[in-house]
Amino acid sequence: MDITEERAEDGRETPKGKDRSRKQADKAKQKLELDESKRSYVWALTFLLPYKKQIAALAACGTIAVAGETLTPKMIQYVIDHIVVNKDTSLFIVILAALTIINLLMLIAKNYRNLLQRTIGELASRDMQTAIFKHLRKLGFAHYERHPAGETLSMFNSEVTSVQKIYRNVLPSVIDNLLFITVAIVLLLSISGWLCLIMLPTFALYYLFGPYFERKAALYGRQSGQSRIAYNQAVYESISGLREFRAFGSQPWYHERTLGKHKNWSHYYLLSATYSFGRGSFRRFTFYLGAIALFIAGYYSLQNNWITLGGFIAFTLLYMTTMFRLTLLVTQLTEQKLIIHQTIPLFRFMHKPVEVDDPADPVALDEVRGGLVFEDVYFQYPEQPPVINGFSLTIKPGEKTAFVGASGNGKTTMFKMIGRFYDPTSGSIKLDGVPIQQMTLERLRESIGYVFQETYLFGSSVKENIRFGKPEASDEEVVAAAKAAYAHDFIMQLPEGYDTLVGERGMKLSGGQKQRISIARMFVKQPAVILLDEATSSLDNVSEYEVQRALDEVLVNRTTIAIAHRLSTVKHFDKIVVIHEGRVAEAGSYEELIARKGLLYELEIGQPEAAEGRMAHEVS
Numbered sequence: 001m002d003i004t005e006e007r008a009e010d011g012r013e014t015p016k017g018k019d020r021s022r023k024q025a026d027k028a029k030q031k032l033e034l035d036e037s038k039r040s041y042v043w044a045l046t047f048l049l050p051y052k053k054q055i056a057a058l059a060a061c062g063t064i065a066v067a068g069e070t071l072t073p074k075m076i077q078y079v080i081d082h083i084v085v086n087k088d089t090s091l092f093i094v095i096l097a098a099l100t101i102i103n104l105l106m107l108i109a110k111n112y113r114n115l116l117q118r119t120i121g122e123l124a125s126r127d128m129q130t131a132i133f134k135h136l137r138k139l140g141f142a143h144y145e146r147h148p149a150g151e152t153l154s155m156f157n158s159e160v161t162s163v164q165k166i167y168r169n170v171l172p173s174v175i176d177n178l179l180f181i182t183v184a185i186v187l188l189l190s191i192s193g194w195l196c197l198i199m200l201p202t203f204a205l206y207y208l209f210g211p212y213f214e215r216k217a218a219l220y221g222r223q224s225g226q227s228r229i230a231y232n233q234a235v236y237e238s239i240s241g242l243r244e245f246r247a248f249g250s251q252p253w254y255h256e257r258t259l260g261k262h263k264n265w266s267h268y269y270l271l272s273a274t275y276s277f278g279r280g281s282f283r284r285f286t287f288y289l290g291a292i293a294l295f296i297a298g299y300y301s302l303q304n305n306w307i308t309l310g311g312f313i314a315f316t317l318l319y320m321t322t323m324f325r326l327t328l329l330v331t332q333l334t335e336q337k338l339i340i341h342q343t344i345p346l347f348r349f350m351h352k353p354v355e356v357d358d359p360a361d362p363v364a365l366d367e368v369r370g371g372l373v374f375e376d377v378y379f380q381y382p383e384q385p386p387v388i389n390g391f392s393l394t395i396k397p398g399e400k401t402a403f404v405g406a407s408g409n410g411k412t413t414m415f416k417m418i419g420r421f422y423d424p425t426s427g428s429i430k431l432d433g434v435p436i437q438q439m440t441l442e443r444l445r446e447s448i449g450y451v452f453q454e455t456y457l458f459g460s461s462v463k464e465n466i467r468f469g470k471p472e473a474s475d476e477e478v479v480a481a482a483k484a485a486y487a488h489d490f491i492m493q494l495p496e497g498y499d500t501l502v503g504e505r506g507m508k509l510s511g512g513q514k515q516r517i518s519i520a521r522m523f524v525k526q527p528a529v530i531l532l533d534e535a536t537s538s539l540d541n542v543s544e545y546e547v548q549r550a551l552d553e554v555l556v557n558r559t560t561i562a563i564a565h566r567l568s569t570v571k572h573f574d575k576i577v578v579i580h581e582g583r584v585a586e587a588g589s590y591e592e593l594i595a596r597k598g599l600l601y602e603l604e605i606g607q608p609e610a611a612e613g614r615m616a617h618e619v620s
Contacts, residue, residue, distance in 0.1 A: 040347035041340045044163050045171075047124040047131075054120050058172070061113035066180045068106030069321065070187055073314040075099055077191070080310030113176075121168035128163060129156075131350070138354045141421035159346040162339045170336045177329045184322040191315045192307050198297050199323065202290030206283060206327050213279035214334035220272035227265035234258040283327045290323055291316075356420050356441070363438040368431065368447040368528040369397040370559030372418070377427035379413060379582075387413045388424070389582040395575070397432075397528075400560040402570035403577050404603065410582040411563045415531050418561070419448055431529075449527035451551075453534040455518040457509070462491055463498040465517055469525035477524055485520035485550040487513070519550045530555060532562035567604055576600060 048055065075095055083092045136143070136152070188196050235258065294316065301307040307315070372395040379388040387410045395401050403411040416422050417429060420436055428435045436444055449469075457465050466478045473481075478498065482488040490513055494500040502508050502517075509517070522530065532551070548569065564570045571590045578586040578599045586599045593600035 036344055036347070037340050040343045043347050043350070044128075044166060044340075044343055047128045048120065048167070050127070051120050051123060054116055058113055058116040058120065059175075061109040061116065062176050062179055064109035065106050065113060066176070066183055068102045068109070069180065070183045070318070071102060072099065073317040074187060075102075076317070077308075077310035077314035080313060081308045082310075117172045118168065121164065121172075124167045125160075125164045129160060132156075132160065132346075135350055135352075135354075138357060139352060140354075140356055141416065142355050143352075155346060155349065159342055162342040163346065166336065166339055170332050170339065174329065174332050174336065177325045177332070180325055181322060181329065184318050184325075188315060188318055188322065191311045191318075192301065194306060195294065195297055195301065195312075195315055195319075198290060198293050199319065199326075202286045202293065202323065203326055205289075206286040207330055210279065210282060210286075210327065210330055211334045213275050213282060214331055215338070217272055217275035217279055218335060218338040220268050220275060224265060224268035224272050227261065227268050231258070231261040231265045234261045279331070283331075287320075287323050287327065291320070294319055356423055358440045359438050362440045362443075363434050365432060365434060365439065365443065365447075370447075370528040371395065371397045371430075371432050372529070372559065372561075373430040373433075374414075375428050375430070377414075377417070377429060378425045379410075379417060379422065380425055381422075386425075387582055388417075391427070391579075391582060391584060393577060393584055393587065395559060395561065397559055398557050399575060400555065400562070400570075400573040401575045401577060402562045402564050402573045403579055404564055404567065404570070404600070405579040405585070409579050411579055412533065413582075414579075415450075415533060415561070415563065418529070418531065419450070420444055446525075447528045449522035449525050449530045451515070451518055451522060451530070451532050455514045457502050457514055457517065459501065459503060461496075461499050461501055462494065462517065465502060466520045466524055469521035469523075473524050478520075481520040481524035482517075484523045484553050485516045486553070487516040487520050487550070490516075516550050519554055523554050527558070529559045529561070532560065532564075534563055534565065567600075578603075 075098065079092065079095055082088075083095065185196075188199075298307070298312045298316070302309065302312060372393075374391050374393045377388050377391040378386065380386040391410070391414065393401075403414065405411060413422070417424055418436075420441060423437060428437070430436065431439065431444070431447070458468065463475070463478055466481055467473050469481075470477070475498075479488065482491055482498075491498055491500075500508075502514075560573075562570055562573070567576075567590070570576060574589065575587060576590055576593060577584055578593075580599075586593060586596075588596070590600070594604060
C-alpha cells in the first residue's frame with residue numbers, strides 16, 4: 001500500500017494522515033476560539049442593554065453631528081458654483097446663517113454625544129465590575145485557594161480595562177465612523193464617481209499593510225501591560241518587605257531584580273510605541289499620497305469640465321475627512337478584534353460554575369443554638385487523595401470541643417466545611433438539626449465567628465476594625481466588645497484611642513493586641529458558634545495569657561470548636577477529639593482520655609511517634 005495513504009496496513013497513522021489530523025485539529029481549535037470570541041463579545045455588550053434610551057440619544061446626536069459635517073462641504077460647493085458666480089449677496093447671507101446654525105447644532109450635538117458616550121461607558125463598566133465582584137464572591141474560598149490574588153488583580157488590570165475600552169472609545173467611534181463614511185461616500189459619488197476611484201488604491205494600500213502595525217502595536221502593548229504589572233508588584237514587595245531586605249542585607253539584590261523588571265517593561269513599551277508611531281506615519285503617508293493623486297486627477301477634471309470648482313473643493317474636503325475616518329476605522333476594527341480576544345479569559349471566569357451556592361428553597365432558622373452533628377462526612381480536594389474519611393461527631397449547643405492530632409489529618413478542612421467554604425463529597429453536617437446546605441450562606445456565616453492564627457486587620461482605625469464584625473454596631477457596642485476582649489486598656493493608651501490607624505495589616509500593633517482586636521470583632525458579632533484555629537500558638541506567654549483570658553470571657557455559653565496543638569490551652573474543654581486520617585480516632589474529656597492512656601496520653605507525654613502508630617492501629 002502507498003505510504004501516502006492515511007492508514008498503513010498495520011492500522012497506524014501515516015505522515016499524511018497525521019498532517020491532516022493536525023490541520024483538522026487546528027481548524028477545530030480556531031473555530032472554537034472564533035465562537036468563544038463571538039460569545040464573549042456578545043456577553044460584553046449585554047452590559048449596555050439597560051441603557052437603551054441613552055444609546056438612542058447617543059445615536060441621534062451622532063446623526064446630527066454627521067449631518068453637519070457632511071452638509072457643510074456641499075453648501076460650500078453651492079456657494080462657489082452658484083452664489084459667487086451670480087454675485088447673489090442676499091442668498092449668501094442666508095447660506096452663511098444656515099452654516100452658522102448647522103455648525104452650532106453640530107457643536108452642541110458633539111459635546112452632548114461625548115458626555116453620553118462617557119456616561120454610558122462608565123455605567124456599563126460599573127455594572128460589569130459589580131457582576132465580576134459578585135461572581136468572585138460566589139466562587140468563594142475554593143477559587144482563592146486555587147488562584148493567587150495576583151492573577152485576579154491582573155484580570156482587573158488587563159481584561160477589565162480592555163472591555164472598558166470597548167465601552168468608552170472603540171465601539172462608539174466605530175459606529176460614528178461607519179455612519180459618517182456611509183453618508184460621505186454617497187455624497188462623494190454624487191459629486192464625482194471618477195474621483196472616487198482615486199480613493200480605492202490609497203485605501204487598499206493602508207488596508208493591506210496598516211493592520212500589521214496595529215497587531216504589532218497591540219501585541220507589544222499587551223506585553224508592556226503585563227510587564228508593568230510585574231514591575232509594580234516588585235515595587236510593592238520592595239516597600240512591604242523593606243524590613244526583611246535590610247535585615248538580610250538583600251537590598252542590592254532586590255534592586256537589581258526590580259531594575260530588571262523595569263527594563264523588561266521599558267523594552268516592550270518602546271516596541272509598542274515604535275509600532276504605534278509607525279502606524280500613524282504609514283496612515284499619513286497613504287493619506288497624503290491619495291491627496292496628491294486627487295489633486296492631479298482634479299486638475300485634469302477641471303481642465304476638461306468634468307467637475308466644477310465648487311464640486312472639486314467640496315470633494316477634497318470630504319475626501320480628507322473620509323480617508324482619515326476610513327483608516328481610523330480599520331485601526332479600530334483591528335483593535336476591537338484584539339480586545340475581544342482579550343475578553344475571553346474574563347468570559348470564561350464569569351461562566352465558571354459556582355461550587356457552593358445558596359439553596360433554591362432555604363430553611364430559615366429563627367434562632368441558632370449551636371448544635372452540630374457530623375454524619376459520616378467524606379471530602380477530598382480536586383485531584384487530591386481523600387482528606388476526610390467518614391467523620392462522625394455530635395457537639396451539643398454550648399459545648400466546647402477541641403480538635404487535636406498531627407498536621408494534615410483534616411482539622412482545618414473540617415473548619416472550612418462548617419462554614420461551607422467547601423461542601424462534603426458525601427455525608428452531611430447539620431446545625432441545630434438542619435443540613436447546612438439547606439441554609440443560606442448569609443444566615444450560616446453570620447452564626448459563626450472565626451479567630452485565626454494570623455489576624456487580618458484593615459489599614460483603618462481600631463474602631464472600624466472591631467466594627468467589621470457588625471457594621472451597624474454603635475460606638476458603645478464597640479467599646480463593650482473591646483472591654484470583654486481585654487483590649488480596652490491598651491486601646492486607650494494608643495495616640496488617638498479607638499480612632500488610631502493600625503497601619504497596613506495592623507503592623508503598628510503587637511501580635512497579642514491584634515488577636516484581642518480580632519476577639520473583640522467576634523464578640524461584637526455575637527455568633528452562636530465560634531471556631532478557633534490555633535488562636536494563641538504564635539504568641540509569647542504573656543500575650544497568650546491575655547488572649548486566653550479574653551477568649552474565656554467570649555466563649556461563655558457558646559458552642560466552641562478549637563484546633564490546638566498545645567493541649568494546655570484546651571484541658572478545660574468539655575470534649576477533646578483526636579483526629580487521624582480524617583476520622584475520629586478518640587473522643588472524650590481530657591481526664592477521661594488521659595486515664596484511658598490512649599492516643600491523647602501518648603501525645604501528652606511527648607511520644608508523637610507512638611501516638612501516630614497507635615492512631616494507625618485504632619482507625620484501621
